[in-house]
Amino acid sequence: MNSHEPLFRFLADLVAIPSMNPMGRTHIGVGYNEETIADYVTDVLRQSGVDVKTYEVTPHRPNVVAYVDSGAGQTVLLEAHLDTVHAENMTIEPFHPRIADGRLYGRGACDAKASLACFLHTVCMFANKSSGLKYNIVVAAVSDEEYGFTGARCAIDNGLNAEFGIVGEPTQLRIVRAHKGVLRWRVVTKGTAAHSAYPDRGDNAIYTMGIVLSRLQAHGAELIQRPKHPQLGTPTLNVGVIEGGQAVNIVPDRCWIEIDRRTLPEETEDGILKSVESALRNVAKYEFEKPHISIGGIDVSPENPFVQRLASVIETINGECVVETAQYATDAGVYNNSGIPTVVFGPGDIAQAHTATEFVETDQVIRCSEILLQFLTK
Ligand SMILES: [Zn+2]
Structure with a gap:
């Protein structure tokens, strides 16, 4: 593994620096x-x-963007979170x-510090x-x-551009060319509070939400009857969170739910x-309320010359290449939406992401780095 020493030093260093996403919480501790x-x-x-260059996305949460200008006519974006x-x-x-046993263990090892280490190693070589x-x-x-996709959006707002993009996520070195958004x-829902002994004096926001929920359930059932996208299937809708009311003896004047709507690449937020x-x-x-997460799906043509070259x-290098589609959403949605055809590709298995024993296979990290080297050179 000697010639790969710098690559694994990057990966080990990256894993050793905690960079946990506060996931929307304002009070955060060390390591976030x-x-x-x-x-x-x-x-x-x-x-x-x-x-x-570094760009502040929100306070203490920067993007780092590195450039190697070879004088070529086209630019490839390598992005990892x-x-x-x-x-x-x-x-x-x-x-x-x-x-141990051909694996590197730690939080972020596969999602997505292995990809980031490969990208850093590659760009430093050139x-x-x-x-x-x-x-x-x-x-x-x-x-x-992992939460808001605000970093990718900030990168685009700061003028990031390329002819092709690779978002590094654990795909087991397969190319994910289409995914949902x-x-x-x-x-x-809003109502009027009243003493629960006199419910007729109030207007129950939870009851109104009950009507909203039954309509949404029917709408979700209708969505999965729609004609299927050949690879991605149908859009879906799920209500995952509900909160309302202050106490059992008060008619509730407010209730809210949170909707997760999985989208097809051709659908728009509006x-x-x-x-x-x-x-x-x-x-x-x-x-x-204004959507707090909005990320488009991707559908890059398998005929795209960069996809074919990759x-x-x-x-x-692997003896075979699988080009596939996925249900999850990634930063690639942001880049595709702004006109950079972007696929998802990287070492590690999504089944390992976010788990209690996260690891990445070292052999995949080495092969990813070799693939990038060949892909980027003449
Ligand atoms: Zn990830």
Whole structure:
């Protein structure tokens, strides 16, 4: 593993720096946020001579963007997220990476620090000898993928652009060229509070929500009867959270639910909200809050020349290449929406992501790095 020593040093260092996503909470402790890991990534890139910029997404939560300009006509984006889910229930040491039995263990090992390590390793190799490159490279290490996708959006708002993108997530070195998107928002019903001994003097917001819920259930059932996208199936709708009322002896004046609507690549946020509104027609006193998660689906053509080149390199190194589709959403939705055809590809298995014993197979990390090297060079 000697020639891969820098690659695994990056990966071990990244896992050893906690970068847990606060997941919307405002009170956070040690080990949360991406600032420390972003500083590490910036230092590593600068020391290798790579041109780096950082952008603050929200306070203490930056993106790091690195550029290697080889003078080529086309640019490839390599993007991975800096954040991980929390580590509270892990049964291994989350931040003391350990290699055993061909696996590297730790929080974020597969989701998605292995991809990030491969991207850093690759871009550092070309810092001072970009002449062999077929493309210019942009590496984006972004914040907040696990919750709000705000890092990817910030990267686009700051002018990130490329002809093709690879979002590094654990796909077992398969190419995910299509996946669903997700739209999440709250619906609020409002009523009038009263003493529960006189319910007729009030207006029960929970009862109104009951009507909303039965309409949404019917709408969700109708969605899965729609004609299927050939790879992704139908859109879905789930109400996952409900909260309302202050006490059992008060007629509740407010109730809210949170909707998770999984979307197909061709659907728009506006169109989806309108169709849910139409399912709720004639229900009085409900309001939509602005969606707090809105990420499009992706559907990159298997004929896309970058996809074909990547697939043929994977086939050379792995002996086969699987191009597939997935139900989950990633940052790739943000890049595709802004016109950068972007697929998902990286070492590790999504089945390991977020688990109590998260690991990545070291052999896949090595092969990912070799695939990137071949893909990016002439
Ligand atoms: Zn991830």
